[in-house]
Amino acid sequence: ITLTLDINTVAASADIMFLLLFLMVNYAAIVLRKTMPDVKRYYVMPLFPIIPMLGIATKFVIALSLWTIEPIAWVIALGWIGIGLLVHYLHEKKEIVIGVTKVVESILPIHRRRYHILLPIADFDRVELVDFGAMVAQVEDAELTLLHVIEVPAALPIDAIDRSYVGEVRWQLGKLRRRAEELGAYATARVEVSHKVFDAIIDNIREGDTDLLVLGWKGGWRKGRILGANVDRFVQEAPCDVVVFKSAGMKPKLDRILVLNAPEWHVSYATGYAILLAKKHRARITILSAVQTDLELEKERGYSARLAEMCRTHGVPFEEKFVKIRNIVDMVVEEAKGYDLLVLGASSEWRLTQFAFGPMQDQIARREDIPMLMVRKVRRKEERVPLRSPLPTPPVPPSQPA
Numbered sequence: 001i002t003l004t005l006d007i008n009t010v011a012a013s014a015d016i017m018f019l020l021l022f023l024m025v026n027y028a029a030i031v032l033r034k035t036m037p038d039v040k041r042y043y044v045m046p047l048f049p050i051i052p053m054l055g056i057a058t059k060f061v062i063a064l065s066l067w068t069i070e071p072i073a074w075v076i077a078l079g080w081i082g083i084g085l086l087v088h089y090l091h092e093k094k095e096i097v098i099g100v101t102k103v104v105e106s107i108l109p110i111h112r113r114r115y116h117i118l119l120p121i122a123d124f125d126r127v128e129l130v131d132f133g134a135m136v137a138q139v140e141d142a143e144l145t146l147l148h149v150i151e152v153p154a155a156l157p158i159d160a161i162d163r164s165y166v167g168e169v170r171w172q173l174g175k176l177r178r179r180a181e182e183l184g185a186y187a188t189a190r191v192e193v194s195h196k197v198f199d200a201i202i203d204n205i206r207e208g209d210t211d212l213l214v215l216g217w218k219g220g221w222r223k224g225r226i227l228g229a230n231v232d233r234f235v236q237e238a239p240c241d242v243v244v245f246k247s248a249g250m251k252p253k254l255d256r257i258l259v260l261n262a263p264e265w266h267v268s269y270a271t272g273y274a275i276l277l278a279k280k281h282r283a284r285i286t287i288l289s290a291v292q293t294d295l296e297l298e299k300e301r302g303y304s305a306r307l308a309e310m311c312r313t314h315g316v317p318f319e320e321k322f323v324k325i326r327n328i329v330d331m332v333v334e335e336a337k338g339y340d341l342l343v344l345g346a347s348s349e350w351r352l353t354q355f356a357f358g359p360m361q362d363q364i365a366r367r368e369d370i371p372m373l374m375v376r377k378v379r380r381k382e383e384r385v386p387l388r389s390p391l392p393t394p395p396v397p398p399s400q401p402a
Contacts, residue, residue, distance in 0.1 A: 005076075012066050012073035017080060019063040026055035114186075115142035118210045118240075120149065120201050124172040127179060128247040129216045134185035135276055136212065144180055145208065146189040148173050149200045158193050166191060198233055210240045217246045219369075235346075235356045235376055242376045243273065244357075250371040251340050254281040258339040260332060260364075261289040261304045267345030270375035271307045274343040277373075278316045285311055285318040288335060290328040297324060329363045336370055346376040 029045065029052045045051055067074055117140070119133040130146070137144040148169055150161055173189040180187035194200035205213060217231055235242050259274050261267065271285075278285050287307050289300035304320050311318035325331045336342045344365070347358030356362050357374050365372060 005072075009070050009073050009076070012070035013076040013080070016063050016066055016073055016077040019059045020077075020081075023056050023059040023063075026052035026059070115140040115212070116208055116210050117142050117144045117212045117214060118147060118201070118205060118208065119144060119214045120147050120197075120216075121173060121176060122148070122216065124176065126216050126247065127176070128250055129214065129245060130176045130180050131183065132243075132245060132247075132277075133214050134180040134183040134187065135280060136214075136273070137180070137185035137187070138183065139276060142186070142211070144185045144187040145204075145210075146173055146176055146180070146187060147201065147204055148189075148191050149197045150191065150193045151197050152193055152195055154195050158195070161193055166193070201234070202238065205238055205240055212241045212243065213238050214243045214245060217244050217372075218248060219246050232356050239378065241269070241378055244372075244374040244376075246365075246372040246374075248371065249369075254278070254283040254340040256339045257283050257285045257341045257343060258336050259285055259287050259307065259343045260345075260361075261287050261300055261307060262345060262347065263299065263303050266347070266375055266377045267303075267307070268310070269377045270343050270345035270373065271310055273373060273375060274341075275311060275314050275316050277341065278311075279314065283340070285316055286339070287311075287318060287320045288332065289320070289322045290331055291322070291324055292326060292328065294324070297322060329360055329367070332364050333367050336364075336368055339370060342368060342370055342372045344372065344374045346374070 030049050033045075033048060115137075117133055117137050119129060121129070133144050133146075136142065150166065150169065152158055152160060170189075170191050173191060177187045177189040190204075192200050192204075201213075204210070213234060215231060215234055231244060235244065254277060257274050257278055259267070259271050271287075274285055277283065287304050289297070289304050291297045291300050300322065304322070308318055308320055323331060323335075332342075342364075344357060344361045347361060357365070357376060361374065365374060
């Protein structure tokens with residue numbers, strides 16, 4: 001159009017489109033105020049509805065006045081509107097859109113959504129959390145976001161934080177981002193200032209469409225809390241998968257990893273992360289099944305075989321161990337002392353507010369001193385529980401005896 005028409009005509013056509021756009025914005029403000037009066041509004045327009053009505057009138061008058069200056073501009077603008085309506089009509093015809101999309105995809109590369117991992121950083125010395133997040137990001141071809149939230153007391157404004165301190169935090173977080181990149185992950189880093197750490201992280205999860213939240217936990221608990229105030233809330237309320245990693249005291253090289261067997265599907269994903277760590281450290285995995293009755297023992301053998309197949313598929317050395325005992329929690333706590341890492345999956349009771357990962361898992365977590373990895377998975381509608389592992393299957397799985 002710009003090559004065949006006068007530039008003034010093209011500019012007038014664009015002016016008409018913009019005027020009609022802002023006319024619709026003012027009209028929408030009136031409609032939304034009438035149809036959705038109870039919605040929380042952070043800014044309320046004064047002198048309503050006088051201001052939007054004046055906006056509609058003035059935009060309409062100016063757009064009509066352009067008819068006397070550049071009549072052909074209105075023809076061009078109406079043509080653009082017609083094209084837009086045609087595109088909208090085609091969009092409503094799903095079968096047409098799908099057909100066109102397939103043709104376009106066969107010609108042009110289409111961007112696919114990346115798996116997104118969010119790793120809140122509170123302690124810049126906890127490099128093992130960054131190493132774990134980078135390892136998972138590399139396997140999942142994911143984007144790893146390192147987030148540090150500076151909490152400001154509610155009595156102070158957000159901008160009360162000294163800029164030099166924010167700069168220092170960004171520098172420290174940048175070092176961790178570079179570490180993740182050196183490990184082969186695509187990583188970004190962000191610093192936010194907020195009155196509430198929990199709310200800031202939850203907002204990032206929702207806005208960033210996060211798939212996995214990795215949390216560090218120092219261990220210990222207080223009366224009235226399960227694992228800790230924020231950790232409890234994240235496990236119970238985060239709309240994504242959650243991994244809680246207690247890495248304090250973890251050895252530079254893991255030799256033995258203990259996975260607590262259970263029928264819950266969370267344990268399959270927990271075993272997947274254990275396999276990742278076992279492959280990295282060349283460690284051996286023990287699948288522990290602790291039961292109270294013979295009937296439970298038969299069931300646990302089937303669940304254990306499923307996890308053993310995951311280890312066998314990925315070439316990780318493993319063993320299965322079955323124990324019949326009355327007090328399972330005491331037994332697991334004592335057994336775990338001979339291992340470098342304990343891996344737990346959530347039970348179905350995690351949805352109850354009195355639990356984080358489950359009644360037995362929470363008791364073990366509070367009493368255990370060794371490093372721990374706890375996993376809670378969110379089942380999405382399009383997902384199925386993996387038969388083997390969330391990890392990529394190698395082309396030729398090496399045979400590995402139990």
